[in-house]
Amino acid sequence: MSLYHETAAIVTGPSTHGGSLKSRIYGSKDLKSPPAQVYALAFESSKWSAVLKEVVENSQLLQKERKITPTLSILLTHDLLLAKKGIALPASHGLRVSIEKHKARLQSEFTRARIRRKCPTVNALKAVIDAQFGPAHPRWIRVNSLKSTVDEQLDTTFKGFEVVPTVSEVMAPTSASKKVLCLDSHVPNLIAAPPGIDFTKTPAYQSGAIILQDKASCFPAYLLDPRPEDGDIVDACSAPGNKTTHLAAILHERGGLAAGQQRILAFEKDRNRAKTLAKMVRAAGSDKVTVIHPGADFLKTDPDTPEFRAVGALLLDPSCSGSGIVGRDDTPEFHLPVSVGAAGKVVNDSGGSKALKRKRAPEPPTVVVDDDGAETVLTEKALQTRLEALASFQLAILLHAFTFPHATRVSYSTCSTHALENEQVVLAALRSPVARRRGWRILERREQVRGMREWPVRGDLDACGGGKGGGNGGGDGVIVPGVVAEGCVRAEREDGRGVMGFFVACFVRDGSKDGDGNEGDKDGDGPFVRDAQGRIVRGPDGIPTLKSTGQKVVDLEGLEEEGVEVRFGEGDDGDGDGPFERDADGRIVRGADGMPRLKAGRRPDGEIESESESEEEEEEDENEEDEWGGFDE
Numbered sequence: 351m352s353l354y355h356e357t358a359a360i361v362t363g364p365s366t367h368g369g370s371l372k373s374r375i376y377g378s379k380d381l382k383s384p385p386a387q388v389y390a391l392a393f394e395s396s397k398w399s400a401v402l403k404e405v406v407e408n409s410q411l412l413q414k415e416r417k418i419t420p421t422l423s424i425l426l427t428h429d430l431l432l433a434k435k436g437i438a439l440p441a442s443h444g445l446r447v448s449i450e451k452h453k454a455r456l457q458s459e460f461t462r463a464r465i466r467r468k469c470p471t472v473n474a475l476k477a478v479i480d481a482q483f484g485p486a487h488p489r490w491i492r493v494n495s496l497k498s499t500v501d502e503q504l505d506t507t508f509k510g511f512e513v514v515p516t517v518s519e520v521m522a523p524t525s526a527s528k529k530v531l532c533l534d535s536h537v538p539n540l541i542a543a544p545p546g547i548d549f550t551k552t553p554a555y556q557s558g559a560i561i562l563q564d565k566a567s568c569f570p571a572y573l574l575d576p577r578p579e580d581g582d583i584v585d586a587c588s589a590p591g592n593k594t595t596h597l598a599a600i601l602h603e604r605g606g607l608a609a610g611q612q613r614i615l616a617f618e619k620d621r622n623r624a625k626t627l628a629k630m631v632r633a634a635g636s637d638k639v640t641v642i643h644p645g646a647d648f649l650k651t652d653p654d655t656p657e658f659r660a661v662g663a664l665l666l667d668p669s670c671s672g673s674g675i676v677g678r679d680d681t682p683e684f685h686l687p688v689s690v691g692a693a694g695k696v697v698n699d700s701g702g703s704k705a706l707k708r709k710r711a712p713e714p715p716t717v718v719v720d721d722d723g724a725e726t727v728l729t730e731k732a733l734q735t736r737l738e739a740l741a742s743f744q745l746a747i748l749l750h751a752f753t754f755p756h757a758t759r760v761s762y763s764t765c766s767t768h769a770l771e772n773e774q775v776v777l778a779a780l781r782s783p784v785a786r787r788r789g790w791r792i793l794e795r796r797e798q799v800r801g802m803r804e805w806p807v808r809g810d811l812d813a814c815g816g817g818k819g820g821g822n823g824g825g826d827g828v829i830v831p832g833v834v835a836e837g838c839v840r841a842e843r844e845d846g847r848g849v850m851g852f853f854v855a856c857f858v859r860d861g862s863k864d865g866d867g868n869e870g871d872k873d874g875d876g877p878f879v880r881d882a883q884g885r886i887v888r889g890p891d892g893i894p895t896l897k898s899t900g901q902k903v904v905d906l907e908g909l910e911e912e913g914v915e916v917r918f919g920e921g922d923d924g925d926g927d928g929p930f931e932r933d934a935d936g937r938i939v940r941g942a943d944g945m946p947r948l949k950a951g952r953r954p955d956g957e958i959e960s961e962s963e964s965e966e967e968e969e970e971d972e973n974e975e976d977e978w979g980g981f982d983e
């Protein structure tokens with residue numbers, strides 16, 4: 351069966367699977383054509399079917415070609431007039447021959463339909479159709495403060511754009527390809543532009559001055575609110591690096607990086623994804639302050655290792671079900687053309703105009719998305735099992751972060767809409783022995799940075815145990831559901847705010863409990879010795895000194911014996927230019943994984959590097975540059 355017959359059968363046939371168009375297609379065991387192709391054809395043809403119905407009826411195609419059913423006529427006309435590659439059938443295939451015979455007539459009816467809609471070009475008509483049916487989602491652009499400023503971008507990349515006050519004006523169908531933008535009122539340095547404008551070819555995008563990143567995905571680093579006094583910051587699950595680079599931008603603005611006080615320690619378990627992370631970090635200009643641990647499982651790190659003694663804050667964005675980013679499946683109505691036969695009878699292959707769109711009955715979410723964006727349709731039971739496994743992994747990451755000796759802030763986020771991965775993980779973490787022992791509590795709404803405090807969509811009260819009340823969000827063992835729910839931040843797809851589905855919460859503690867080394871922090875400004883400006887004092891080796899002991903937090907001499915990985919963004923050694931190899935221009939030389947190379951051929955993992963190995967890495971590194979396709983959202 352051809353792609354067109356299979357798609358027509360899905361579009362018109364009775365649904366045995368129920369649920370959305372996507373789950374019906376991906377759940378069908380009988381399809382011979384690739385499900386993605388069937389879905390794209392069904393969805394796109396539905397979007398265009400109101401226009402194509404006119405084209406087919408006015409060209410009298412159905413009267414002339416009796417073998418083409420009304421459903422097939424829409425699918426074929428769509429590909430003939432709108433698909434880049436035309437009809438996906440061999441040139442001699444009967445269906446292709448039947449439709450291509452009428453190309454000139456169909457084309458001229460299409461032009462008439464376009465003019466009736468007052469669209470001067472096909473692209474203008476496409477923009478109108480996309481705006482009607484495309485996701486109501488602006489293009490979110492984060493100006494990377496490591497490389498540029500909002501003002502600079504308004505004068506260059508966005509020159510000629512009209513600044514409008516609300517994101518709904520940017521998302522309005524009439525704005526689809528208009529030069530309008532909105533400066534976000536919650537997240538600093540964030541701009542919303544219409545989805546129809548492609549920024550990936552702009553110099554700003556290519557140089558890393560702007561990064562395409564959904565607004566909700568900017569919440570974790572912003573809510574974590576890292577400051578110079580927090581010391582080193584861990585990003586536990588980093589690739590592709592949107593939040594890692596956002597952390598760097600925030601720290602840069604606060605002067606922590608300029609003073610060389612802080613590093614970002616970025617973990618990524620998957621080595622391939624760590625390569626993407628390294629590219630993104632380099633392109634965003636934050637490579638000098640970011641130490642990437644490629645292939646490293648954050649859960650296997652030992653928080654008591656001297657390398658982590660200066661870690662004051664952690665950002666946790668672990669793998670999740672991805673239900674917040676599942677593509678919209680709000681399938682448009684499929685308009686069928688009507689053909690009047692010789693006897694004046696209406697000919698129709700499915701009994702009149704049929705809506706593809708199922709009633710929006712509550713249906714269990716059945717699609718999950720992995721870290722690489724691959725979608726899987728699951729039964730409700732399988733979904734529940736998957737969510738439980740994810741939730742226990744997410745909780746493990748959170749509880750591990752709670753044990754870092756000097757950590758006082760931890761953000762936890764997912765792009766999932768399921769309470770099981772969100773509020774319930776937060777509650778379980780607050781109830782955990784380590785949270786109680788070390789005084790971890792939720793960062794209450796009133797304590798959050800302005801933009802997050804003012805963001806109106808909060809956690810699910812029922813999922814937090816219901817009820818309302820004052821009090822606090824943990825810490826001394828008292829967990830008040832209303833406080834926890836208000837402390838949690840949610841983002842909902844399709845609520846008119848133009849964001850993806852997302853969840854974030856931040857945990858804090860005062861750092862004086864549990865004999866964790868902070869007892870020397872009597873003045874409340876953290877565990878390290880500071881200069882008159884309040885900056886952490888580091889020795890020539892870049893290591894801070896603890897107030898409590900007067901000793902450096904890392905005993906470098908002892909490290910090698912202990913087999914500890916020593917990795918610094920920047921540092922000094924005997925000859926004053928740091929421990930890493932540098933090129934003729936003084937730039938740090940990095941391996942294929944983005945890690946700086948230690949001098950004397952010593953790799954950060956402590957092994958001696960052979961010459962041939964190092965050449966291979968360089969070659970690989972060059973190839974990677976070629977593959978760099980820009981930032982992902």
Ligand SMILES: C[S@@+](CC[C@H](N)C(=O)[O-])C[C@H]1O[C@@H](n2cnc3c(N)ncnc32)[C@H](O)[C@@H]1O
Binds near residue numbers: 670
């Ligand atoms: C949701 S993605 C992170 C997205 C990233 N924070 C960003 O904003 O670009 C989760 C990442 O965590 C990684 N990961 C999962 N488990 C991990 C672990 N135990 N240790 C380190 N990385 C892990 C996955 O490979 C994946 O790349």
